[in-house]
Amino acid sequence: MPSPLLRTRYWLGNLRDNTLARLGRLYALTVAKAAPEGSLVHLARYYQTDKQDKHFYAEHYQQHFQKFRERKFNLLEIGVGGHEKPDVGGHSLRMWKAFFPHAQIYGLDIFDKSALDEPRIKTLKGSQADEQFLKSIVDQYGPFDIIIDDGSHYCQHVLESFRVLFPLLSDGGIYAIEDLQTSYWENLTGENWGGSHDLNAPFTSMNFLKSLVDGLNFEEYVDDHYQPTYYDRNIVSIHFYHNLAFLYKGKNNEGSNFLGNRFWKDERPDPRSK
Numbered sequence: 001m002p003s004p005l006l007r008t009r010y011w012l013g014n015l016r017d018n019t020l021a022r023l024g025r026l027y028a029l030t031v032a033k034a035a036p037e038g039s040l041v042h043l044a045r046y047y048q049t050d051k052q053d054k055h056f057y058a059e060h061y062q063q064h065f066q067k068f069r070e071r072k073f074n075l076l077e078i079g080v081g082g083h084e085k086p087d088v089g090g091h092s093l094r095m096w097k098a099f100f101p102h103a104q105i106y107g108l109d110i111f112d113k114s115a116l117d118e119p120r121i122k123t124l125k126g127s128q129a130d131e132q133f134l135k136s137i138v139d140q141y142g143p144f145d146i147i148i149d150d151g152s153h154y155c156q157h158v159l160e161s162f163r164v165l166f167p168l169l170s171d172g173g174i175y176a177i178e179d180l181q182t183s184y185w186e187n188l189t190g191e192n193w194g195g196s197h198d199l200n201a202p203f204t205s206m207n208f209l210k211s212l213v214d215g216l217n218f219e220e221y222v223d224d225h226y227q228p229t230y231y232d233r234n235i236v237s238i239h240f241y242h243n244l245a246f247l248y249k250g251k252n253n254e255g256s257n258f259l260g261n262r263f264w265k266d267e268r269p270d271p272r273s274k
């Protein structure tokens with residue numbers, strides 16, 4: 001059970017962040033002049049997302065997404081913002097639209113956010129934990145080259161979305177997951193985030209992602225009978241930052257320069273697949 005002091009710090013922190021976010025445009029034009037115009041830090045402030053001055057994600061996004069900037073592609077973000085208020089949210093969708101001038105931006109939310117649709121921004125209503133819904137949007141609007149999970153942040157939802165969507169992400173695509181701090185929270189905010197104080201609990205988002213890291217080197221395993229997983233074969237790099245991770249999709253088949261190229265069999269099914 002978190003101490004009352006910890007809870008108070010959490011709520012005060014939220015109040016400060018929300019106030020800063022509301023002042024975003026003013027902040028962008030005055031205090032935050034240092035961020036070059038058109039940079040993602042600048043755009044995050046201008047469009048009042050919490051992706052910069054609350055979380056400091058924008059610089060990481062800029063680094064990882066820069067190569068897509070002039071491309072024509074589809075981006076999907078889970079979590080539009082504003083929760084049940086139909087005309088509130090869409091801040092990050094507008095930021096992505098400005099950053100990627102040729103991309104089609106899709107935002108998925110459990111609530112109807114269609115009031116926020118505009119040219120190159122389309123919202124889709126459904127749960128990030130609903131496999132059929134996720135598959136249907138990829139069928140209809142995909143393939144996606146970038147997927148960002150900024151939805152419920154419940155570990156179970158994060159992992160379910162990843163299980164369904166990562167295999168459907170384009171080769172060469174990037175899957176980003178925000179707010180991984182919930183991996184360490186059981187009920188800090190009165191909600192059960194599906195996290196744990198146990199740093200080895202297998203069901204948290206962070207521990208699942210950590211379990212993928214060895215797979216980058218699966219071709220170096222000495223066991224000839226090892227059956228690679230889908231993730232072993234299709235993740236080429238993983239980048240962790242404070243509360244944020246990027247997973248790059250591609251063929252992880254360089255072969256071992258010592259042991260050769262031995263793993264030609266089909267991969268083992270994802271143990272979490274239904």
Ligand SMILES: C[S@@+](CC[C@H](N)C(=O)[O-])C[C@H]1O[C@@H](n2cnc3c(N)ncnc32)[C@H](O)[C@@H]1O
Pocket residue numbers: 049050051077078079080081082083084089090091092093108109110111126127128129150151152157
């Ligand atoms: C943190 S806000 C998104 C903020 C937005 N991405 C931004 O940066 O401006 C999270 C959103 O996720 C939505 N959400 C919560 N549970 C969800 C679920 N199971 N599936 C899809 N969206 C969900 C909420 O309604 C809320 O609008």
